Amino acid sequence: MTIFLTKIxxxxxxxxxxxxSLPGKFALRLNKRILTKLAQGWQVILVTGTNGKTTTSDMVxxxxxxxxxxxxNNSAGANMTPGIVSTxxxxxxxxxxxxxxxxxxEVDEAYMREVTSMIxxxxxxxxxIFRDQLDRFGETTTTYKFILDAIKNVPSAKLILNGDxxxxxxxxxxxxxxxxxxxNYGEAVIAANTESIFCRDCKTRYEYESVVFNHLGAYRCPxxxxxxxxxxxxxTDVMLSPKESTFxxxxxxxxxxxxxxxxxxxxxxxxxxxxxxGLDRSTIKNSLAxxxxxxxxxxxxxxxxxxxxxxxxxxxxGCNQCIDTxxxxxxxxxxxxxxxxxxxxxxxxxxxxxxxxxxxxAMNVSKVIIxxxxxxxMAIRLKVAGLDRMNFTICKSYDEVLEAVAKQxxxxxxxxxxxxxxSFRGYLVDKGLxxxx
Amino acid sequence: MKLEICILYPDLLxxxxxxxxxxxxxxxxxxxxxxxxxxxxxxxxxxxxxKYDVVLVGGGQFHEQSIVAADLRASKGALxxxxxxxxxxTLLICGAYQLAGDYYVDDHGNREDGLGILPVYSKPxxxxxxxxxxxxxxxxxxxxxxxxxxGKTYIGDLQPLGKVISGFGNNGEDGYEGCxxxxxxxxxxxxxxxxxxxxxxxxxxxxxxxLKGHDVALTELDDSWExxxxxxxxxxxxxxx
Numbered sequence: 001m002t003i004f005l006t007k008i009x010x011x012x013x014x015x016x017x018x019x020x021s022l023p024g025k026f027a028l029r030l031n032k033r034i035l036t037k038l039a040q041g042w043q044v045i046l047v048t049g050t051n052g053k054t055t056t057s058d059m060v061x062x063x064x065x066x067x068x069x070x071x072x073n074n075s076a077g078a079n080m081t082p083g084i085v086s087t088x089x090x091x092x093x094x095x096x097x098x099x100x101x102x103x104x105x106e107v108d109e110a111y112m113r114e115v116t117s118m119i120x121x122x123x124x125x126x127x128x129i130f131r132d133q134l135d136r137f138g139e140t141t142t143t144y145k146f147i148l149d150a151i152k153n154v155p156s157a158k159l160i161l162n163g164d165x166x167x168x169x170x171x172x173x174x175x176x177x178x179x180x181x182x183x184n185y186g187e188a189v190i191a192a193n194t195e196s197i198f199c200r201d202c203k204t205r206y207e208y209e210s211v212v213f214n215h216l217g218a219y220r221c222p223x224x225x226x227x228x229x230x231x232x233x234x235x236t237d238v239m240l241s242p243k244e245s246t247f248x249x250x251x252x253x254x255x256x257x258x259x260x261x262x263x264x265x266x267x268x269x270x271x272x273x274x275x276x277x278g279l280d281r282s283t284i285k286n287s288l289a290x291x292x293x294x295x296x297x298x299x300x301x302x303x304x305x306x307x308x309x310x311x312x313x314x315x316x317x318g319c320n321q322c323i324d325t326x327x328x329x330x331x332x333x334x335x336x337x338x339x340x341x342x343x344x345x346x347x348x349x350x351x352x353x354x355x356x357x358x359x360x361x362a363m364n365v366s367k368v369i370i371x372x373x374x375x376x377x378m379a380i381r382l383k384v385a386g387l388d389r390m391n392f393t394i395c396k397s398y399d400e401v402l403e404a405v406a407k408q409x410x411x412x413x414x415x416x417x418x419x420x421x422x423s424f425r426g427y428l429v430d431k432g433l434x435x436x437x
Numbered sequence: 438m439k440l441e442i443c444i445l446y447p448d449l450l451x452x453x454x455x456x457x458x459x460x461x462x463x464x465x466x467x468x469x470x471x472x473x474x475x476x477x478x479x480x481x482x483x484x485x486x487x488k489y490d491v492v493l494v495g496g497g498q499f500h501e502q503s504i505v506a507a508d509l510r511a512s513k514g515a516l517x518x519x520x521x522x523x524x525x526x527t528l529l530i531c532g533a534y535q536l537a538g539d540y541y542v543d544d545h546g547n548r549e550d551g552l553g554i555l556p557v558y559s560k561p562x563x564x565x566x567x568x569x570x571x572x573x574x575x576x577x578x579x580x581x582x583x584x585x586x587x588g589k590t591y592i593g594d595l596q597p598l599g600k601v602i603s604g605f606g607n608n609g610e611d612g613y614e615g616c617x618x619x620x621x622x623x624x625x626x627x628x629x630x631x632x633x634x635x636x637x638x639x640x641x642x643x644x645x646x647x648l649k650g651h652d653v654a655l656t657e658l659d660d661s662w663e664x665x666x667x668x669x670x671x672x673x674x675x676x677x678x
Contacts, residue, residue, distance in 0.1 A: 353457025
């Protein structure tokens with residue numbers, strides 16, 4: 001009965017437009033454990049971790065679809081319990097007996113414990129743990145505990161783990177663990193301003209054989225011996241370009257159609273999930289090769305003659321990856337920054353000083369356009385980072401931003417926080433410049 | 438003329454952008470043709486108080502902060518005390534501010550000895566004090582920042598950095614934020630602090646150079662963005678009521 005009423009509510013809300021978590025809240029009010037019932041008959045794959053949840057889930061979703069399975073997933077905006085309930089309710093068919101039904105669900109780290117108290121997934125995927133909007137999430141050790149407790153609820157779930165993440169190695173759990181990572185990629189250099197470089201278990205500074213980025217790499221604690229586990233799937237022979245990457249995974253050549261080292265992690269994770277589910281490897285590889293940039297992940301928007309690449313930034317590690325990927329571009333480019341400080345962005349903008357914008361100063365930068373609620377904070381940050389303030393244009397509205405963009409003689413990279421992304425995208429859609437999602 | 442800036446434990450106390458304060462100080466010095474160098478000093482390094490004109494210590498996560506506390510107690514704490522008590526320029530933020538006090542009570546109720554650098558002490562509170570903060574000092578200068586702390590700090594007779602206009606401050610009770618002790622500032626303000634408060638940054642640079650025997654008048658810089666960034670916070674706080 002709860003499910004029936006929830007579906008009616010979803011239908012009504014759809015007529016009105018929007019509202020993805022409201023039906024879920026309603027359903028949970030009627031039945032606290034509704035998720036257990038809704039998840040029956042689905043083989044569930046939960047994807048959690050700080051960065052890469054959305055892209056990894058999307059890659060797994062597409063591979064399962066390509067294999068011909070019946071698959072459903074949730075959106076990034078519906079990754080807390082009510083949104084997940086709404087998603088299951090929406091896809092619920094009374095008397096559904098179809099086999100091989102998969103639910104690929106990304107879950108906010110803080111909600112994992114609640115979700116695994118109601119659902120027993122086939123697999124749990126954990127991408128990484130970075131510091132992220134400390135005003136909302138608290139500390140990385142807290143996030144680790146959330147995830148650990150969630151896993152302890154479901155010892156039968158197979159874990160797909162980033163082996164290069166020192167928080168995730170040798171966890172005190174009985175689950176089957178599959179580790180993936182880069183085989184000795186990157187110099188063993190850690191930037192001073194990096195989190196999680198002191199042993200999770202004994203607080204000694206890790207020694208690294210190689211570092212892919214941030215604190216991810218081949219780590220070992222010289223004191224207690226906590227070290228990167230043997231990788232079940234290892235990345236080698238990496239070739240990066242501004243458009244895509246190619247690499248070998250256990251010797252199998254994989255191309256991923258979106259750029260950046262972090263997307264190699266995402267693609268590898270999706271490949272491992274598919275491989276562990278017994279999918280045909282060529283299916284997953286075809287799917288990854290045609291992976292397109294989407295919402296804020298290098299998505300291309302054209303304004304007049306200029307191409308803009310939209311990049312979502314939300315925490316230092318993710319932002320650094322965007323900066324590094326942009327820095328591969330040898331051409332002269334313009335940059336646009338939109339910094340907001342609403343709840344979904346993180347209300348504390350201090351984090352921009354923990355990201356290495358200094359690397360952009362070494363690029364061939366034509367102009368810098370800056371907007372958003374905290375445009376001046378961004379301007380100060382970029383000035384201090386060494387970009388030439390004479391090239392800065394600070395905009396008070398999206399109209400001014402668009403006007404400045406139209407004047408550019410170079411293509412643009414656009415760095416923007418979450419609500420800046422949604423509102424600026426909405427603005428572009430209204431102007432007929434971007435597709436509605 | 439050269440400004441030697443030291444960040445203590447940049448690899449451990451780095452959660453809230455506080456290391457940005459060093460970049461801002463160096464930038465503001467260099468804009469005036471004053472040489473500036475940033476030195477990173479952490480666990481494996483020795484801390485020589487005589488080498489530096491400005492020392493910055495920031496806030497970190499509990500895991501890392503506990504490592505710092507042990508290292509300071511073992512060796513560097515006494516040297517930092519000597520440096521601060523000699524009247525040199527120091528900025529202690531959040532975790533470092535608490536640690537520098539006589540003692541602090543952790544969230545399990547254990548009383549831990551602080552470094553005894555500042556005559557202040559801290560206790561845990563029930564709910565984190567988070568949000569934009571605005572304070573005003575006795576000269577009427579307004580400072581803004583972002584606070585995010587679980588500790589309440591009591592400064593006794595010390596001069597506060599400012600009076601709280603909006604936000605929590607030291608303890609959410611007595612209406613004051615931060616403290617001044619000789620040429621040391623203790624505060625809960627992230628942001629980073631100096632990004633929107635160039636007055637404080639220049640006070641630190643000027644004081645540090647004067648102590649070094651350089652009688653300099655700092656040239657004015659174009660701080661229109663800093664002022665505008667501060668105004669954005671003031672407006673936001675006003676609109677939130």
